[in-house]
Amino acid sequence: MRKLGLIGGMSWVSTRAYYEDINQIVQRRVGPTASAPLLIESIDFSRLYRVTGGDQWDHAAEVLIKSARRLESAGAGALVIAANSMHAVYDRVQAEVSIPVIHIADCVARKMTEREVRRAGLLGTRNVMMEDFYRERLVVEDIELLPPNMDVVETLDTIIYDELMHGKVRRDSERELRTMITNLEKAGAEAVVMACTELDLLIDTGANVLPIFDSGHIHAAAAADWIIGDDTPTESVIDA
The missing domain is CATH 3.40.50.1860 (Rossmann fold)
Incomplete structure (x- = not known):
């Protein structure tokens, strides 16, 4: 299995759900003792809470870019931003790393x-x-x-x-x-x-x-597909 980097903490509630979903899929498809190889960086959400305006979005992009670079340097082969709203800076994050960032x-x-x-x-x-x-x-x-x-x-x-x-x-x-x-x-x-x-x-x-x-469950399922190396998308844990 391939190692995924997860930028979380936005909020910790959703990050917990991502971790559970990804591991449930990996366990079901790989084996009962399997768990997903993950690198998780949980950002202090108080620094990004209710972002509005250009300067705040610039700050958000800087925080996520630094996190993405750290995860890439630590060995992640792909990244997931575990929040819908922070995909507002997706293009800037993707441009600063050489590994794919899976868009929700x-x-x-x-x-x-x-x-x-x-x-x-x-x-x-x-x-x-x-x-x-x-x-x-x-x-x-x-x-x-x-x-x-x-x-x-x-x-x-x-x-x-x-x-x-x-x-x-x-x-x-x-x-x-x-x-x-x-x-x-x-x-x-x-x-x-x-x-x-x-x-x-x-x-x-x-x-x-x-x-x-x-969106969260669908995103987590796509992350699990990448980890397993399967090009055929799986059903999410709680599918639409």
């Missing part, structure tokens, strides 16, 4: 194309829902994304940053998410892209009116 939105787009989903709603932080760096990776694959509703954007951003990233799960927030997904269906979505790695704390992927494409 590319993995999601591939899975949606396999399932022939062509119109979807996107749920995530404000940056992910409003900016082009994530959406364009899906649109270029002919996946139409519904326009963001600003009330949903603000409510969901608050739930993610003030609750889920602290490991808090509230019943009211769970109901809010269920309503958001129902409204996306009414607006014509065929599926929902869950573009925040903490949202699985609230969303039951198998108990909603629409198929849920869980």
Whole structure:
């Protein structure tokens, strides 16, 4: 198996899920005593929390580039940024290392194309829902994304940053998410892209009116495929 570098800590909740998912897939496919060869650098998320504006994104890029270089120097053959929003600086990170960085939105787009989903709603932080760096990776694959509703954007951003990233799960927030997904269906979505790695704390992927494409689980499955050296993508631990 090949050694993967994982840039985590954004937040530690999602990093834990990546570690579990990757190892569950490796154990299932390689053998009951196997575990994934991983290098994990857990970044202090307080340095990157709720990044906005050019200077803050420049700082975020610098932090992730340094982490990527350290992981490459330590022997990682590929990298994963274990957060959706930090893919805003993906291009800058990829340009500074000589090993591939597996893009989370590319993995999601591939899975949606396999399932022939062509119109979807996107749920995530404000940056992910409003900016082009994530959406364009899906649109270029002919996946139409519904326009963001600003009330949903603000409510969901608050739930993610003030609750889920602290490991808090509230019943009211769970109901809010269920309503958001129902409204996306009414607006014509065929599926929902869950573009925040903490949202699985609230969303039951198998108990909603629409198929849920869980970006974190799909990304982790692609990472496990790379580790194992299999060019045929596996099903994620909790598949859409």
